[in-house]
Amino acid sequence: MKRLMILERTLKNIMLNDFLLLMKSELILVIIILLLLLAKIGVKEWTNEPLLKIINLLLLLNFVAGFFFQKEGMLFDDMFMSNKLISLEKNILNLGLLLVSMIGYSWLRIHKHVTEFYILLLSTLMGMFFMISSGNLLMFYLGLELSTIPLAALVNFDLQKRQSSEAAMKLIVSSAFSSGLLLFGISLMYGTTGSVNFQIISQHLDGSPLQLFSFLLLVAGFAFKISAVPFHLWTADVYEGAPVVITAYLSVISKGAFFFAFVSVLYHVFNNMFTTWYRILLILSVLTMLVGNLFAIRQNNIKRLLAFSSIAQAGFMMIGMIGGSLAGTASVVYFILIYVFSNLGAFGVVALVSSLTGKELITDYKGFYATNPVLSWVLAITLFSLAGIPPTAGFFGKFFLLISGAGAGNYILITIAALNMVLSLYYYLVVVKAVFMDTKEEPIERLNIPALPKIAMYVCVTGTVSIGLIGWIYDYIYSLSK
Amino acid sequence: MCSLTGATIQFLLSGWLLLAYLKARSTGDKATMLFEYRHQWFRSLNINYHVGIDGISLAMILLTAFVVLSGILISWSVETKSKEYFFLLILLSLGAYGFFISLDIFMMFFFLEVAVIPKFLLIGIWGSGKKEYSAMKLALMLMGGSSLVFVGLTGLYFNSVTGNGAHSFDLQQIAQLHIPVEAQKIFFPFAFVGFGIFGALFPFHTWVPDGHSAAPTAASMFLAGISMKLGGYGCLRVATYLMPDAAQYYSPVIIVLATIAIIYGAFATMMQQDLKYINAYSSVSHCGFVLLGIGMLTKTAINGAVMQMVSHGLMTALFFAAIGMIYHRTHTRMVSQLGGLLKIMPFISTIFVLAGLCSLGLPGLSGFAAEVTVFMGSWQRPEKLYRFATILACASIVVTAVYILRAVGKTVMGPVNDNTYPGLSDASWNEKTASIILVAGIVIIGIAPFLLNNLVSPSSEIILKKITSSNY
Numbered sequence: 001m002k003r004l005m006i007l008e009r010t011l012k013n014i015m016l017n018d019f020l021l022l023m024k025s026e027l028i029l030v031i032i033i034l035l036l037l038l039a040k041i042g043v044k045e046w047t048n049e050p051l052l053k054i055i056n057l058l059l060l061l062n063f064v065a066g067f068f069f070q071k072e073g074m075l076f077d078d079m080f081m082s083n084k085l086i087s088l089e090k091n092i093l094n095l096g097l098l099l100v101s102m103i104g105y106s107w108l109r110i111h112k113h114v115t116e117f118y119i120l121l122l123s124t125l126m127g128m129f130f131m132i133s134s135g136n137l138l139m140f141y142l143g144l145e146l147s148t149i150p151l152a153a154l155v156n157f158d159l160q161k162r163q164s165s166e167a168a169m170k171l172i173v174s175s176a177f178s179s180g181l182l183l184f185g186i187s188l189m190y191g192t193t194g195s196v197n198f199q200i201i202s203q204h205l206d207g208s209p210l211q212l213f214s215f216l217l218l219v220a221g222f223a224f225k226i227s228a229v230p231f232h233l234w235t236a237d238v239y240e241g242a243p244v245v246i247t248a249y250l251s252v253i254s255k256g257a258f259f260f261a262f263v264s265v266l267y268h269v270f271n272n273m274f275t276t277w278y279r280i281l282l283i284l285s286v287l288t289m290l291v292g293n294l295f296a297i298r299q300n301n302i303k304r305l306l307a308f309s310s311i312a313q314a315g316f317m318m319i320g321m322i323g324g325s326l327a328g329t330a331s332v333v334y335f336i337l338i339y340v341f342s343n344l345g346a347f348g349v350v351a352l353v354s355s356l357t358g359k360e361l362i363t364d365y366k367g368f369y370a371t372n373p374v375l376s377w378v379l380a381i382t383l384f385s386l387a388g389i390p391p392t393a394g395f396f397g398k399f400f401l402l403i404s405g406a407g408a409g410n411y412i413l414i415t416i417a418a419l420n421m422v423l424s425l426y427y428y429l430v431v432v433k434a435v436f437m438d439t440k441e442e443p444i445e446r447l448n449i450p451a452l453p454k455i456a457m458y459v460c461v462t463g464t465v466s467i468g469l470i471g472w473i474y475d476y477i478y479s480l481s482k
Numbered sequence: 483m484c485s486l487t488g489a490t491i492q493f494l495l496s497g498w499l500l501l502a503y504l505k506a507r508s509t510g511d512k513a514t515m516l517f518e519y520r521h522q523w524f525r526s527l528n529i530n531y532h533v534g535i536d537g538i539s540l541a542m543i544l545l546t547a548f549v550v551l552s553g554i555l556i557s558w559s560v561e562t563k564s565k566e567y568f569f570l571l572i573l574l575s576l577g578a579y580g581f582f583i584s585l586d587i588f589m590m591f592f593f594l595e596v597a598v599i600p601k602f603l604l605i606g607i608w609g610s611g612k613k614e615y616s617a618m619k620l621a622l623m624l625m626g627g628s629s630l631v632f633v634g635l636t637g638l639y640f641n642s643v644t645g646n647g648a649h650s651f652d653l654q655q656i657a658q659l660h661i662p663v664e665a666q667k668i669f670f671p672f673a674f675v676g677f678g679i680f681g682a683l684f685p686f687h688t689w690v691p692d693g694h695s696a697a698p699t700a701a702s703m704f705l706a707g708i709s710m711k712l713g714g715y716g717c718l719r720v721a722t723y724l725m726p727d728a729a730q731y732y733s734p735v736i737i738v739l740a741t742i743a744i745i746y747g748a749f750a751t752m753m754q755q756d757l758k759y760i761n762a763y764s765s766v767s768h769c770g771f772v773l774l775g776i777g778m779l780t781k782t783a784i785n786g787a788v789m790q791m792v793s794h795g796l797m798t799a800l801f802f803a804a805i806g807m808i809y810h811r812t813h814t815r816m817v818s819q820l821g822g823l824l825k826i827m828p829f830i831s832t833i834f835v836l837a838g839l840c841s842l843g844l845p846g847l848s849g850f851a852a853e854v855t856v857f858m859g860s861w862q863r864p865e866k867l868y869r870f871a872t873i874l875a876c877a878s879i880v881v882t883a884v885y886i887l888r889a890v891g892k893t894v895m896g897p898v899n900d901n902t903y904p905g906l907s908d909a910s911w912n913e914k915t916a917s918i919i920l921v922a923g924i925v926i927i928g929i930a931p932f933l934l935n936n937l938v939s940p941s942s943e944i945i946l947k948k949i950t951s952s953n954y
Contacts, residue, residue, distance in 0.1 A: 330526070384599060389595060389598065389599050390592045390593075390595045390596050391592070391596055395592070395595065399588075399632075400527070402632070402636065403527065403636060403639070406636040406639075406640060407640065409640075411633065411636070411637065411668070414632075414633055414636060415633050415672075418629035418630070418632050418633055419626070419629055421625065421629055422622055422625045422626045422629055425621065425622060425625050426618070426622060429602065429618060429621060429622075432602075432603075433606060433614055433617075433618070436603065436606065436607055437606040437607055437613070437614055437617075438614075471522065471523040471524045471525070471529075472525075474524050474526065474527075475524060475525045475526050478526035479526070
């Protein structure tokens with residue numbers, strides 16, 4: 001009896017332990033990584049299919065666990081913070097990871113290095129978690145590096161493809177460059193404010209030239225990561241060369257995480273310099289939208305098309321960001337939630353087709369509807385969502401982003417953005433036209449889709465259709481944003 | 483079958499709605515909107531699911547019900563991918579119904595865009611001729627229109643400050659506020675031109691001929707009969723009603739554009755050889771009357787505009803149905819290749835002639851009643867420009883008569899051009915039912931226009947009161 005009480009008390013202590021609760025998401029990831037390592041070095045040779053199923057189950061548990069025991073607080077001398085919004089953001093990323101992993105099933109099934117793939121993937125995610133939770137520039141930098149370096153290895157994961165290693169090289173060079181910029185910015189910021197702590201920095205901001213310069217460097221570093229124009233040049237090549245699953249991961253989860261971090265850094269640290277970064281973001285967003293859309297129109301490879309479209313989407317998200325801390329944060333987080341579903345749905349179809357047939361050109365998709373009606377509808381619905389057509393959720397996401405931007409009173413920007421939506425609709429419709437209207441002698445044959453990717457597709461479509469119609473989701477995110 | 487049942491239910495429901503509405507009005511219910519229902523959608527942005535109807539929206543709902551039912555009957559013989567086809571038709575009609583009942587402009591915008599993509603797919607998959615080009619053009623132009631509407635709506639939203647400092651998308655709340663005149667002047671063109679693109683406002687009408695002619699029959703009927711009316715309704719309900727000062731300010735511009743559309747549409751029609759193009763260009767001309775009526779800003783003219791919307795919706799749907807039936811049998815739509823159809827398919831030809839006569843405004847049919855109302859309303863404006871526009875618009879009727887009589891005469895009268903034609907069958911039961919439904923609508927409005935007029939009048943009076951109360 002007494003022993004039981006001790007056990008209960010220790011359990012209670014564990015449950016109430018700040019360290020365990022606040023870092024819950026990261027710790028779970030560490031546990032999964034360790035399990036994978038053990039599986040790799042263990043005696044038993046795992047075949048791919050059961051291993052993948054177990055991993056997906058673990059990721060599902062990880063996603064579900066994210067909803068429980070959310071706590072608000074700081075750790076390690078304010079280096080690490082957590083609150084409900086951050087937990088939500090981590091959950092969104094967890095969900096995205098789960099979907100990516102399910103979509104990648106048909107590709108990974110025949111791959112030789114499944115455990116390594118997941119170890120690398122999960123460590124990037126952990127890096128992103130640290131980045132989002134950071135309360136300190138050093139912590140932020142640490143997370144950022146942890147999230148980018150394994151990514152380069154992942155981009156090279158099609159080991160036989162030369163394009164893949166070229167892409168990896170490009171990614172590592174460009175991300176090293178942008179990290180350099182960021183680090184330089186951080187060191188200057190430390191020089192002018194005497195601290196790397198977010199709160200202390202925000203109290204010591206006076207807009208001196210050196211601070212502005214360091215701020216610019218920081219923004220440039222971010223712009224690299226979210227592939228904003230003119231720092232977007234690595235994007236298309238890397239997206240094309242990487243395996244489709246990793247492309248999806250890069251364009252949705254990695255980008256989403258950087259946006260979360262960007263929003264939180266801008267509003268928590270640089271809130272006083274709003275007018276400065278308002279203008280910077282304005283220019284960046286207009287350029288990003290325009291260039292992304294115009295280049296997307298000219299693509300004939302569907303991966304490249306989605307790459308440029310994701311550049312354009314980043315431009316839209318930056319519009320949302322200028323709308324003040326409340327609406328800005330809420331609309332960006334909401335949009336990324338929707339973006340996870342719709343972009344992963346589109347990438348899911350592309351990944352399936354690419355892994356089962358090796359075809360990636362838009363012209364290959366001609367007559368796709370005749371042979372694969374379900375996949376065609378998935379592709380169409382998710383593309384419409386990316387284009388912002390109701391009743392899909394993308395409409396609501398874009399609408400709220402633009403409303404948030406218009407709240408800052410800049411109607412010219414809104415007009416440009418609204419016209420850009422028409423521009424973007426064109427290239428999405430080109431794909432839809434190829435799929436539904438064109439015919440071809442030999443269309444892609446009827447694909448036999450494994451269960452896991454199929455479930456992922458259904459989840460994506462359900463999310464894409466329903467999120468916007470359920471009003472309280474946005475209200476909930478809005479209530480969390482401060 | 484399923485969709486036919488659905489459409490019939492819709493039809494009956496809208497009839498029931500009409501009766502309920504009339505009953506409520508006759509018992510002296512003077513509220514602006516009846517059957518209101520409000521449900522919170524996005525609390526933080528003050529967006530509500532808010533519906534309700536008045537006379538104008540009721541008229542549009544009735545029109546939609548007529549066209550949807552007959553459109554579905556007409557497309558009975560669609561066999562390729564029929565499930566998707568009917569699904570998209572129903573989605574399109576959902577957009578239209580939703581648009582007409584919304585009292586929240588966010589919701590209105592939502593339904594406006596819902597109706598765009600079904601059109602793209604309908605034209606692109608089941609269409610004929612340059613279908614991909616037309617589908618793309620239509621989708622992009624309509625999206626362009628809705629993006630302009632979007633800017634207009636955000637402008638309204640951020641300039642509407644309700645009592646507790648929150649912004650509002652609610653139609654009635656905004657109507658009670660006074661939006662600053664400067665803001666109105668900026669955002670009225672966005673909203674009006676945006677909706678105008680849907681309603682074939684010159685010079686943004688170019689999607690109309692291509693889209694209509696490439697679309698399958700039922701989609702043409704839906705396009706011309708319903709979805710062009712979304713534009714007219716939006717111009718009236720959102721642009722003019724909510725921004726009355728700017729409406730007065732820009733009224734001459736609207737008049738000029740509408741007159742150009744009327745004249746230009748009429749003359750362009752004269753040059754056409756393809757029956758669908760004839761009807762499509764004449765739709766540009768007829769929708770010009772709608773915008774003319776709205777731009778005149780008098781009560782009679784606005785009544786006339788609404789009546790013209792209903793009348794044109796029914797008439798053009800009938801016209802497209804007849805053309806579709808003819809094309810289905812003869813496989814040509816060229817006026818020069820057709821002839822003497824009256825001897826072979828008397829029912830279809832009669833319908834065709836009837837639609838043509840309605841289009842040129844024969845008394846006793848709905849077109850006459852509507853156009854006369856617009857002209858009478860227009861004549862109430864004494865300014866020179868308005869007089870001039872009215873006279874020009876009246877004169878266009880002559881041109882209309884020329885092209886309609888020429889097209890109809892050549893097609894149904896005269897010698898039979900092709901010796902395969904005599905073996906062709908007349909209309910089947912579903913085509914007959916569809917046509918009779920539409921003809922009934924046209925004749926009822928034509929003989930007893932006061933029914934529609936009484937329905938619409940109280941509501942347009944409210945809009946007009948708002949306009950005259952503006953201190954511009």
